[in-house]
Amino acid sequence: MDAFYASVEQRERPELRGKAIAVGSPDKRGVVMTASYEARKFGVRSAMPSKMAIERCPGIIFVRPRFEEYSKVSKQIRKIFKSYTDLVEPLSLDEAYLDVTENKTGNSSATLIAKEIKERIKKELHLTASAGVSINKFLAKVASDMQKPDGLTVITPAQAEAFIEKLPVEKIPGIGKVTTEKMHKLGIRTGADIKKLEMDELVKRFGKSGSYYFHLVRCEHNSPVVPDRIRKSIAAENTFNDDIEDVNEMLSELENVVDILAERIKKIKSPGKTITLKIKYNDFQVTSRSKTLKIFVDSKKEIFEVVKDLLYRPEKPVKPVRLLGVSVSNLNHENPAMINEQLDLEF
Amino acid sequence: MEFKVNSRILEKLLSHIIPAVPTRTPMPILENFLFEIKEGYLKVSATDLEIALISSVNVSAEEEIKIVIPARLLYEVVRSLGDTQILFETEPNSKLKLTTENGIYNIGFSSPEEFPAIPAVTKEKEIIISGAELKKAIDQTSFAMSKEDMRPSMTGTLFEFSEEGLRFVATDGHRLVRYINKKIKNHKEEQYIIPEKAISVLSKLLTEDEVKIYFSKTNVSFYIGDIEFNSRLIGEKYPAYNSVIPLENENEMKLKTNEILSTIKRMSLFSTTSSKQVKFTIEKNNLEVSAEDIDRGSNAKEKIECMYKGEPMSIGFNTAYVHDILSHVNNEEVIFKLHSPTKACIVEPAKSSENEDLLLLLMPVRLNN
């Protein structure tokens, strides 16, 4: 989506249309999250300190972000995507990869589909999007960045190799400032320069990413479009060699499961609100019980408290149990730092 | 049947009763007043099955009668009339005719059989309390009642009779208030839970006047002037609140109530809307209060002088809860008694008057770092 947060604000508030606006906080430590195209003309960019944005564009209007609104629009966009293919891999609220090799429309032209999606977004959501069409995720992403706003860029299979050869290394997704500098020092400036290097040379200099670069420039980057990259839930479970009948034994097994789960949650830094206990009985009947809390939790203790409650409510398992699992969903992706728990009086 | 009554007098009476008339209900009968004329009195009642209000006024009438009348319609008509005499007459076609100097208003009435009986509370045991004192007790405690119905007993206020005095307790599981009126002593411990709705209606009815209170197993009844206010009691057990009042909170911090309250007000502007967290960093005779709004990238901190005896400590609270608690301290100085960052904190006025005792309890917010 083009200047997504800013465009949504301008759509919702007509008085902001045609003006230089920035979504973010204007105070000293604040940063610009998204700038409207009007503001970009003045050199305002995403992630720029607000102070600098005001210096470059003195009349700029700051708008507080409303993530709920954006995520609502994001869902609408995703719904449009899903009407073409189920292979939608969201990168963020406003970006996604679509694999339309086989799609729901019967239309074999990815370009036409991209055009149609853009038109639908414009017509239904009154927002503009830029699309890139190509043979793999990497090139599609690069293409989508080439013409903005409201652009549609196609890199055909025939053009692909030549295109990459000319591509400056800093434009390659995954190559940041540090790597760019490192490459420049080595005289590597374009895709063609990378191509000259052997695999082991690249790996020696850039580690694991080296092999990614090697394949990339040879158009061998074929990672599939993975639907729903944004995790919806995270789980851990354990199947037992012998069925368990004793509740205390179940509790101690669950404690282990929760232990592993808590580790995983901490790793991805996404605490969740909904905790689900899955029970598979020895007759393979599976039930699950969940509880949604008011706060995000990630600690073993907190999760286990809920799991304990779920094991007894509505009633403790009536049959021997073969598997116990716990999952946490309703994850907090936006701001993992914000987990504060109001403690309860223990009556 | 006919009787006359002044519109202003009737309006006042009805305005006292109307709070018991529900607006949307599965039982249409409840949207009515019960009108009874008996022995020269017009008695008006309303109930929503949870609370009931009854009041009466002297009228001259020959016959006795008992009818139900649409409450809102009657109240709105009477309210909008100027100061005038109204003649009430019942017509044969189930119409109640109101006649004033200039107008005639017909209102359909119906028979009273289905109007729910308002439970009678025997007057065996009488508690007399000044309206002002009862109001104070309610004002001190009602804010802490729970708004969630998971534990119904906590949605009400506990009236607990004891030798120490009459204790009023409210809690929502995050904070708790206990206010004791030491004048009303009772040798037997008794507990009654009065629902939130009754508390809020009662608080509006109370004046300086003396209040008589009667309890039955199922109901409580308050007599305030010529108004009788009746409420169903909550039938569940109140949580054992005494067990959560800590005894070993040895870290004591004394502060000027106004100062800390005004600091908290400013902090509430800076704390994140979702968590509302405020952090107290306490060192020797020095309290630093800070808040941060990560979403907006704003933050604030203030230093306040205090008297502190105890270990240095960092403890987090919900800004709104601290604010509520501090606004009910009722003394120039406030004492925080702390144990540790994850244990309940006692908040008390530095001094309390002879006949009362106030204790506020607040659970902290766990700090991240």
Added chain:
Amino acid sequence: MQNWQGIYGQRSVINTLTKLIENSSVPHALLFSGLSGVGKDFTAIRFAQALNSNNLPGEEAAVVNNLINNFNEPYIKYILPLPRGKNENEASGPFEKLSAEENENYWEELNKKISNPYYKIQIPKASNIKISSIRDINKFISFNFSDIKYRIILISDAHLMNDESQNALLKNLEEPPAGIIFILCTPYPNLLRETIRSRCWLIPFQPLDKDEIANILTEYFHVENELAKDVAPFSAGSVTTALKLLDHDFELLLDKTIFILRYSFGRKYHSALSTFSDFLSDNSTESLKLIIQMMIIWLTDVMKFRLNNREYYFTKNVETLEKFDNRFPGIDLQKTIFKLDKLASSIQNNINQNLIILNIMFELASLTTPQMNKNMT
């Protein structure tokens, strides 16, 4: 013996309930299961009356009975699907956010139910039992009503509770205070969670026989005696179905059923289609199921005719029956009935009705001429 006045049939249910009262062993939760329109709500009301007015002096008993009859709380809390009000949120009470009109509409429907306990309340947009109604039970239970012997919580169409509501109810079912009795009524007990069912004492209601249906129709719905008797056999023991048949102009429905079958078998598709779509102009799956059911009954009658069993449903169309059989002698009736039944049970909401209609017509047509099928293969 308790007073179960006005209830038709359901002898075994009444016996069971009477025994429960006599032995003072009333379970705190009962599940009344059985077709819609067999008197579940009505029986619940009479049961509530029997429980509460038992041993009361006559006059007081009459007052209490009347209160219960009129669905008065706290004796009886009636829970049923309600529409969602405007701006209704989590904290809203079930009635709080309804418009005045919706609230009055509810009273009107409730009044109909009060004056006719066999009436099925119909409230527009009331497609499920709201979670707020279930939470309301929580509050209702929490008040001290020890001055009242039994408070009944009657949940009508209990299967219309969603998962969240069923979960919330479960907690209440666990250990309600003394004097609270839950009665859940539903034609589809299987849609309730196992944990709910296992907490309830199951009371199965039987379909009513045709005389009982006819009597209920005349007594409670003022249907003409003759017509009531005609429609009763087709009702499958449910007052609700009988009323639906009457709604569709029963006499005409009989004719149409025969027409559709005759046209379809005779491959007069256009006529069959227009009769069919004419009947289904309301587009409801209910109507579709109804007419398929009628077709099955007709074909059963034809079968009886072939077997010389004269106990017909279509008693007024015996001549047509004979003609029909003469005209289409080769039909495999059993197979046809089986196919129709399968189609009827596969009908879901939101299905393309035209497709089903065509399907039925062609299925029927294909059965008449096996030669033609052969040619085609």
